Amino acid sequence: MSGVHAILLGSSPMDATITISDEFISDVSGGFTQARAGYRLGSDGTAYEVLFLATNSLGAWCDPAYLSGVYEAQATLVSGDTPTGTLGSWVSLGSTQTWVFLVAPGSAKSCVLTVEIRKTGTATVLDTATITLLADAT
Numbered sequence: 589m590s591g592v593h594a595i596l597l598g599s600s601p602m603d604a605t606i607t608i609s610d611e612f613i614s615d616v617s618g619g620f621t622q623a624r625a626g627y628r629l630g631s632d633g634t635a636y637e638v639l640f641l642a643t644n645s646l647g648a649w650c651d652p653a654y655l656s657g658v659y660e661a662q663a664t665l666v667s668g669d670t671p672t673g674t675l676g677s678w679v680s681l682g683s684t685q686t687w688v689f690l691v692a693p694g695s696a697k698s699c700v701l702t703v704e705i706r707k708t709g710t711a712t713v714l715d716t717a718t719i720t721l722l723a724d725a726t
Contacts, residue, residue: 604633604655606705608717613637615703619693625723626671626688627703629681631656638688639699649683649705650714657682660708663719668699671721675701680708689723696724 595640608629617623617640626638633653635646650656661677663685673687689697701719 599669602655603707604659606649606659606714607634607647607651608649608703608705608715609646610718611635611637612722613639613640613718614722614724616722617624617693618655621725622690622692622717623696623723623725624688625703625721626673626686627719628666628684628686628688629684629705630684631663632684636704638686640690658708659705659714661685662704662706663687664702664704666700666702666718666724669697671697671701673697678708681705687719687721691723691725693725696726698721698722698724705714 604671613625615625624640624694628636633650633656636650636694637644661679662678663675671687704713
């Protein structure tokens with residue numbers, strides 16, 4: 589039959605463009621307040637820097653954003669203190685993932701992370717970034 593088109597239901601979605609960049613994220617409070625420094629991969633397809641008084645967009649990590657749920661990330665501690673957030677395991681980007689320090693006045697924490705993103709169920713890493721966090725309230 590000519591002119592017949594088939595739609596495959598349940599087929600995998602098209603691939604997104606995955607882009608993450610090396611980042612240095614620093615919050616220095618001068619010892620008067622807490623300091624917070626973090627990196628977030630949002631389920632909205634946007635990467636963010638997380639600071640004590642602000643959360644700022646670093647740009648899209650997933651384009652189109654609606655495909656973010658078919659990807660996963662792994663953060664690995666390269667050096668320094670251990671931030672909150674899952675380290676050393678692949679986690680779904682269908683939910684927002686955050687790696688962060690929150691320090692009290694008089695203290696400081698820092699680390700270097702390697703963050704990787706891949707399509708869920710595959711072994712191929714699509715992008716990698718080095719993320720340096722510094723929360724200094726001294």
